[in-house]
Amino acid sequence: MSVSLIMFLAFVGLTLLITFWAAKRNTGASAYFAAGRSITGWQNGFAVAGDYMSAASFLGISGMIYVAGYDGFMYSVGFLVAYITVLLVVAEPLRNAGKYTMADLLAYRLKPRPVRALASLSTLVVSTFYMIAQMVGAGAIIKQLIGISFEPAVIGVGVLMLVYVVFGGMLATTWVQIIKAVLLMVGALMLSYLVLQFHHFSITDFFNSVAHADYGGTEAPKNLMEPGLKFGVAVAGPWGPIDLISLCLGLVLGTAGLPHILVRFYTVPDAKTARSSVVWAMAIIGAFYIMTTLFGFGAATIIKKALLTTDGKLDVNLVAPVLAQVLGGELFFAFISAVAFATILAVVAGLTMSASASFAHDFYSNVIHHGKVNRPGQEIRVARITAFVVGAISIGLAIRLKEVNVAFLVGLAFSVAASANLPVIVLSVFWKRFNTTGAVAGLAVGLVASIILILLGPSGIYGKADAIFPLSNPGIVSIPIGFLAAWLGTLLSPRDPAAEGKFDELKVRAHTGLGSEKATSH
Numbered sequence: 001m002s003v004s005l006i007m008f009l010a011f012v013g014l015t016l017l018i019t020f021w022a023a024k025r026n027t028g029a030s031a032y033f034a035a036g037r038s039i040t041g042w043q044n045g046f047a048v049a050g051d052y053m054s055a056a057s058f059l060g061i062s063g064m065i066y067v068a069g070y071d072g073f074m075y076s077v078g079f080l081v082a083y084i085t086v087l088l089v090v091a092e093p094l095r096n097a098g099k100y101t102m103a104d105l106l107a108y109r110l111k112p113r114p115v116r117a118l119a120s121l122s123t124l125v126v127s128t129f130y131m132i133a134q135m136v137g138a139g140a141i142i143k144q145l146i147g148i149s150f151e152p153a154v155i156g157v158g159v160l161m162l163v164y165v166v167f168g169g170m171l172a173t174t175w176v177q178i179i180k181a182v183l184l185m186v187g188a189l190m191l192s193y194l195v196l197q198f199h200h201f202s203i204t205d206f207f208n209s210v211a212h213a214d215y216g217g218t219e220a221p222k223n224l225m226e227p228g229l230k231f232g233v234a235v236a237g238p239w240g241p242i243d244l245i246s247l248c249l250g251l252v253l254g255t256a257g258l259p260h261i262l263v264r265f266y267t268v269p270d271a272k273t274a275r276s277s278v279v280w281a282m283a284i285i286g287a288f289y290i291m292t293t294l295f296g297f298g299a300a301t302i303i304k305k306a307l308l309t310t311d312g313k314l315d316v317n318l319v320a321p322v323l324a325q326v327l328g329g330e331l332f333f334a335f336i337s338a339v340a341f342a343t344i345l346a347v348v349a350g351l352t353m354s355a356s357a358s359f360a361h362d363f364y365s366n367v368i369h370h371g372k373v374n375r376p377g378q379e380i381r382v383a384r385i386t387a388f389v390v391g392a393i394s395i396g397l398a399i400r401l402k403e404v405n406v407a408f409l410v411g412l413a414f415s416v417a418a419s420a421n422l423p424v425i426v427l428s429v430f431w432k433r434f435n436t437t438g439a440v441a442g443l444a445v446g447l448v449a450s451i452i453l454i455l456l457g458p459s460g461i462y463g464k465a466d467a468i469f470p471l472s473n474p475g476i477v478s479i480p481i482g483f484l485a486a487w488l489g490t491l492l493s494p495r496d497p498a499a500e501g502k503f504d505e506l507k508v509r510a511h512t513g514l515g516s517e518k519a520t521s522h
Contacts, residue, residue, distance in 0.1 A: 001147060002334070003330060003334035005146050008422070011345075015160075016163065018175045018179075018193060020177075021043065022168035023168055023172070026168070026169060031171065032169035033169070033361065033380075034170055034266040035170040035171040036328045037269050038269070040268070040279060041273045042277075043174070045283075046177070046181045048281040048451075049177075049288070050181035050346050051347060053285065054343060055137045058292075059141065059320055059340060060290075060316075061292050062295055062296045062320045064296070066296055066297075066316055067230075068227070069225060069226065069227075070181065071229050071230035071231050071232075072230065078251030078304030080289045081249055083255065083281060083282045085255065087275065087278040090256045090425060091265050092510065093105065093511070094265050094266075094270045095266065095274040096510050097506055097510050100263070100357055101150075101259070101358045101361050102257075102259055103123075104361075106439055109503060111436040112371070113275050115436060115443070116363065118447075120367070122388070123354060125451075126413045126421075128394060128414050130351055130413035131351040131390075132397050133409035134344050135158065135394055136401060138341075138374055139345040140156060141321075141340055144318060145340070145341075150399070151399055154395055154398045158392075161349050162352070165349055166384045169380075170267060170353055172305050176346050177346045181344075182341040183212075184339050185287070187324075188288055188292075191295045191327070192298075194328055206301075210298075211223045213297075228370075242246075242471065243470075243472055246474065246475045249475040253413060254413075254417040258413070259355070262354075263354045263500070279430035293414065295320060298325045299320075303322055303323055321340065324336035343479060356390060357384040359382070359383070367383075397482060409513045412456065415473070415475055415478055416446070418450075419448040419482035420446030420482055423485075433490055433500065434499070435500075438487065438488075438491075439486065441489025442483070445486075446479075446481065447484030449477075450474060450478045453474035453477060456468040458471075462499065
């Protein structure tokens with residue numbers, strides 16, 4: 001049995017023990033959906049970081065920096081800066097006005113059934129496509145790192161994800177994310193140390209090497225500090241720089257609308273703790289993304305491209321594990337591989353949790369049953385059934401779409417979050433005139449615009465050569481469309497005295513926390 005497989009199994013065993021412990025404490029809806037609101041600031045900070053730092057962050061960005069240098073580093077900057085939006089705009093109002101899901105904030109002063117229905121649909125779209133992207137990546141990575149074929153790897157990840165969510169609920173999911181964040185930070189620190197050691201702990205030597213990166217073979221050395229290797233006009237055409245701006249908009253604003261990130265703020269007891277957890281998360285995420293620079297750029301000075309070739313193709317997702325193998329040997333390679341596995345498991349568990357909670361709480365309880373579910377525990381049962389359904393669909397689609405461009409799926413998730421979810425959250429909190437029609441219009445148009453623009457773009461159905469829409473990242477177009485639809489929908493519909501009447505109440509509660517300690521007074 002390989003060392004990598006042993007470490008994989010050790011992590012799985014530990015997380016299953018946590019799930020068993022958490023299952024005994026799931027004694028109500030608050031415990032299942034929000035971990036009993038018992039998570040402290042530092043714990044939620046680590047869990048948010050664990051939920052946010054996905055396989056795309058750990059493996060994808062490292063590879064992006066390896067091949068595109070400065071342009072790849074822009075992904076790190078975008079992911080980090082995004083949390084300023086979360087801290088300043090979303091975290092406190094969401095925690096004070098909501099209960100379990102994003103739609104709770106919208107339903108506070110708007111008509112609950114239509115906004116909950118659209119918000120639930122948006123959550124399911126974002127979560128499912130983001131989850132498929134993670135599971136496609138999981139199958140490919142596990143196949144390469146420990147030799148398990150693609151289909152069993154995807155099924156294994158899906159089954160473990162369902163165990164965490166169905167039996168352990170939010171408490172188990174939270175602790176899986178905390179452990180994953182700790183392991184990821186330890187791995188990143190060790191890898192960064194080894195990179196600096198290779199360059200004699202001289203930052204000057206390090207950046208001199210980066211400025212003359214030699215990948216071996218016939219390829220000329222690159223200056224990875226020079227912008228334009230991915231988004232420059234010479235490489236990406238005239239739309240390249242605009243695509244970069246659009247990418248950054250999508251990352252910065254999309255994070256504040258990602259359902260699996262938003263639900264994390266319901267696990268803490270009050271808004272002060274929510275703010276504290278965002279500060280913890282920013283510190284952890286900031287340190288991590290600085291380190292992706294070290295081992296992304298560092299790999300370009302240490303690893304020859306031949307080491308990253310599988311089946312004759314360059315697989316830049318292997319940059320971090322191969323760098324660990326070159327600098328730290330087989331044991332460190334096994335540890336980093338296990339960290340990559342833990343990263344995927346934690347993120348898909350968080351995505352499944354947010355999707356199942358939204359369907360059960362928003363659609364089943366409040367749309368179908370008008371908020372009057374009489375049987376105790378029915379909402380939790382529906383959430384567990386939803387988790388099985390979402391999990392099964394994601395496993396099936398991941399296996400069927402194993403050749404799909406993962407960036408396409410991740411881009412879709414962030415675009416929908418930024419174009420549909422964020423506009424209605426912001427306008428609901430800050431615009432008194434905003435009404436139900438505006439919320440429905442913003443959610444629906446933002447959702448549809450994102451999907452259509454990505455399908456018509458270079459990553460969509462026509463491919464790069466025949467794309468109708470020139471941008472891979474549609475945020476620069478779809479985000480204004482989402483805000484415009486919400487604004488026009490509001491202005492073109494009759495004023496809603498009830499919604500306007502609750503605005504001041506929402507404002508006081510959102511910014512002071514008055515009456516929201518238990519998040520049950522609506």
